[in-house]
Amino acid sequence: NAGVTQTPKFQVLKTGQSMTLQCAQDMNHNSMYWYRQDPGMGLRLIYYSASEGTTDKGEVPNGYNVSRLNKREFSLRLESAAPSQTSVYFCASSAAAGTKDTQYFGPGTRLTVL
Amino acid sequence: KNEVEQSPQNLTAQEGEFITINCSYSVGISALHWLQQHPGGGIVSLFMLSSGKKKHGRLIATINIQEKHSSLHITASHPRDSAVYICAVRSIEGSNYKLTFGKGTLLTVNP
Numbered sequence: 001n002a003g004v005t006q007t008p009k010f011q012v013l014k015t016g017q018s019m020t021l022q023c024a025q026d027m028n029h030n031s032m033y034w035y036r037q038d039p040g041m042g043l044r045l046i047y048y049s050a051s052e053g054t055t056d057k058g059e060v061p062n063g064y065n066v067s068r069l070n071k072r073e074f075s076l077r078l079e080s081a082a083p084s085q086t087s088v089y090f091c092a093s094s095a096a097a098g099t100k101d102t103q104y105f106g107p108g109t110r111l112t113v114l
Numbered sequence: 115k116n117e118v119e120q121s122p123q124n125l126t127a128q129e130g131e132f133i134t135i136n137c138s139y140s141v142g143i144s145a146l147h148w149l150q151q152h153p154g155g156g157i158v159s160l161f162m163l164s165s166g167k168k169k170h171g172r173l174i175a176t177i178n179i180q181e182k183h184s185s186l187h188i189t190a191s192h193p194r195d196s197a198v199y200i201c202a203v204r205s206i207e208g209s210n211y212k213l214t215f216g217k218g219t220l221l222t223v224n225p
Contacts (some may be wrong), residue, residue: 105159
């Protein structure tokens with residue numbers, strides 16, 4: 001099993017460009033999450049998907065959109081990138097709904113917006 | 115004030131030492147997670163606690179719900195334990211899907 005995979009690993013964008021971060025899990029998990037990690041701050045939840053067909057905003061959703069394409073895949077889209085979105089992005093998944101279950105993280109995507 | 119505070123922020127130890135990392139939180143919680151982030155960036159879940167104590171190998175996690183405090187202990191530390199250790203809590207009043215994370219403790223174990 002690959003676990004949680006993310007693509008790309010690194011990306012550099014110019015202000016105003018758009019891109020989609022891809023995430024897939026092969027553990028048949030119900031819930032999936034997108035986080036961002038910034039220096040000096042804890043991980044923050046951007047969006048989550050409790051189950052296939054549902055998505056909800058997290059703590060810092062502005063400037064992002066998500067799609068739960070199927071049970072395996074959960075993508076994060078930046079429509080018009082801004083320098084404030086420079087960060088490391090992690091996708092995670094958990095078997096059961098909610099955060100009382102172990103979360104499994106992808107390797108991260110390091111995004112720089114110039 | 116952050117809901118989750120970790121101490122110390124940085125910790126340097128010699129191989130073989132007993133290590134303690136602390137996590138204090140200010141809200142009522144239903145679960146607390148300890149995670150490890152390696153220098154390469156990958157994040158691994160170590161423990162999830164709602165009460166008492168859990169042990170896995172050389173790692174021990176404890177939680178005191180009344181005092182709103184948890185500790186992560188590493189016995190017989192080794193250079194491969196060098197990583198950032200992160201505490202995260204699920205508030206009983208918040209979304210079932212939201213964890214609040216601490217800023218992490220950077221542990222360096224020297225040979």
